[in-house]
Amino acid sequence: MVPLLTVRLSRNRSQIMPKRSSRMLLILYASRRSRPPSLADGPGFLYAFVDRGRRWKIGMSKNFVRRKREWNRQCPSSDRRWMMPVAVKRRRRAESLVHLLLEFWSSDRPRTRCTQCQQTHMEIFEFNEFNADSRLVWESIVHSLLVKASTA
Numbered sequence: 001m002v003p004l005l006t007v008r009l010s011r012n013r014s015q016i017m018p019k020r021s022s023r024m025l026l027i028l029y030a031s032r033r034s035r036p037p038s039l040a041d042g043p044g045f046l047y048a049f050v051d052r053g054r055r056w057k058i059g060m061s062k063n064f065v066r067r068k069r070e071w072n073r074q075c076p077s078s079d080r081r082w083m084m085p086v087a088v089k090r091r092r093r094a095e096s097l098v099h100l101l102l103e104f105w106s107s108d109r110p111r112t113r114c115t116q117c118q119q120t121h122m123e124i125f126e127f128n129e130f131n132a133d134s135r136l137v138w139e140s141i142v143h144s145l146l147v148k149a150s151t152a
Ligand SMILES: [Zn+2]
Pocket: 074, 075, 114, 115, 116, 117, 118, 119, 121
C-alpha cells in the first residue's frame, strides 16, 4: 500500500508542479550529494541532446553509442542535435545530481507527450536564456552543469 501511495503522490506532484522550488532543489541536492556511494553505481557517461533547438534531454548510460542508437530508433527526430558526452566515475549519482541542477537552472521542465514517439519523456528541460540558442545554452549552462555533477 505504501509504494502505491508514493507513486500516486509523486505523479500528482509532477503534473501540478513540474519545476520544484529552488529551496527544495537545494535541499535535495545537498542530501543526494552527501549520500554514500552505491555499489550498484559505476562509470559511464552523461549524455545530452536537444530536439528542435529547444527541448533538452539529459541522461546517463554505461554505453553512450548504444544509448544514442536506442534513442534515435525509439524516438526518431528530424531535428536532433547530440552533444559531446561527459565521462563520469559514478553515472547514477552524477545523473541524479545533474537533473536537480538542470531543474534549478531551467526555465521549464515540461511533462508533455512527445510529438515524435507519443511517450511522455522524463527529465526534459527548457532554457529561455540566450534566446534559447542551443549552442549558447549548451556552452553556458548545460555543459557546465554536466561537468559540475561529474565531479560533485
Ligand atoms: Zn519521443
